[in-house]
Amino acid sequence: MHHAHDLNEHAPDEHEQKTRLVMSRRRFLAALGGATASLAVWSHGAWAAPMSAPRMVVVLLRGAMDGLHLMPPRDDPHYLRARGALAVQGAKPLDGSFGLHPALPFAHDLFARRQLLPLVAVAPPYRQRSHFDAQDCLENGTAAPGGRRDGWIGRCVEAMTGAEGVAIAQVMPLAMRGSTRADIWSPPLPRDPSAMLMQQLQALYAEDARLAPAFADAMQAQDMAMGTGTAGAFRLPDAMSAAARRLQGTDGARIAFVEDTGWDTHRGQEAALARKFGELDAGLRALHDGLGEDWRSTVVLVVTEFGRTVAANGSSGTDHGVGGMALLAGGAVRGSRIAGNWPGLATADLQDGRDLRATTDLRAVFKGVLLGHLGLRESAVESHVFPDSRSVRPFDGLV
Structure with a gap:
């Protein structure tokens, strides 16, 4: 509290005036220094702690996740007509056109x-x-x-001075090969080895028109067992928790790769994807919670190898397509909008009259994250990480 002083109680002499002036200047400079430091902190957030080193997590959903089921164009008449009873009900709105599957409440909160x-x-x-x-x-x-x-992720690790990468997988995936500073963390093997074998054979059988339906039925039955905890498989939320543990702290890895199977939904798609999206949502929450403050400096890329047909098939599922969807998540992402060029679902706009047409090369998305978030040099990205790809320009504004 400040008190009023009697102006007549003491008249300072010349020496006292000089002393006070010097002390006032010192106090001003000290205050200015403190204010400058405060502004530097404030510029990164409301009195936030310094950002940790940038991190990247790539989540590959093997089997071709149906992007139109993940992010349905809710009121598009072409979508509603093509999907019929398989059209997603109760999607959580993202913008005026798209929604997010209701099994992803945490992602919607993000x-x-x-x-x-x-x-x-x-x-x-x-x-x-x-x-x-x-x-x-x-x-x-x-x-x-x-x-x-x-793989491009392994080459990315090599291009980053002192960085380490980790793959959460049973065997080293192609994506992480090529770096001496990338290792693998493998969970305990499933109690039922046939479950792991079926997952590895999934893509092979899906190429056979006669065997694919029977194998899909077997996989769905296996997935149901895994969902009830009877198969002992390593679930996506557990894998994401493991990735968070390896990424935590100043000595943690900078890049992680996580893979998940069971996304090839030729039959019974509605129930299967409701469960799989629930696991993906739980996985994002596990990564978020496990990283703590490091989430602020993290970008998560959720991708799949291709999309699925716009129209439903006769088995309440969808078949292999081309264009798909992807998600970027993390504290470093510029979110709350839809990115990319939407080509539409009218028959004339589809690829081969049946598939969503892809308008963005995934390498453009990867490049945008490597340059804008991880800070790699453009020369390293173009010549080493993604060779012979200069025509694919980085996707700007992701982070």
Whole structure:
């Protein structure tokens, strides 16, 4: 509290005036220094702690996740007519056109907090419908299957001074190969080895027109067992928790790769994807909670190898398509909007009259994160991480 002084109680002499002036200048400079420091902190957030080193998590949903079921264009008559009874009901609104599947409440909350950025009509440069070839292309980072024997994420780790990467998987995925500073963390093997074998064979059987339906039925039965905890498989939320543990702290890894299977929904898609989206949502929450403050400096890319047909098939499912959807999440993401170029679902706008047409190469999205978030040099991205891809310009404004 300040008190009024009697102006006649003491008249300072010349020495006292000089002393007071010097002390006032010192107090002003000290206060100015403190205010400058406060402004520096304030510029990054409301009195926030310094940001930790940037982190990236890539989540690959193997099997071709149905992007139109993840993010339905809710009132689009072409979508409603093509999907019929399979059209998503109760989608949570994102904007005036798209919604998010109701099994993803945490992801929807991230969108409201500007930490979720959905991307529409994306795919790797491979635009056919083979699981093997599409995943190979997505992971090797070139324009074609077999283009490299190492992966773009492994090459990214090598391009970052002192950074380490970790794959949460049973075997080292192609995407993480190519770096001496990338390792693998493998969960305990499932109690039922046949479950793991079925997952590994999923893509192979899906290519056979005669065997695919029977194998899909077997996989669905296996998934139901896994959902009740009887198969002992390593679930996506557990994998995301493991990734958070490896990424935490100043000595943690900078890049993580997480994979999940069971997204090939030729039959009974509605129930299967409600469960799978619930696991994805729980996985994002587990990563968010596990990272703590490090979430602020994290970008999560949720991708799949291709999309699925716009129209439902006769088995309450969808078949292999081309264009799909992706999600970016994390405290470093510029979210709360829809990104990408939506081509529409009218028959004339579809690829081959049946698939969502991809308008964005996934490599453009990856490049945007590597340059804008991880701070890689453009020369390293263009010559080493994604060679022969200069025509694919980075997707700006993601972070």
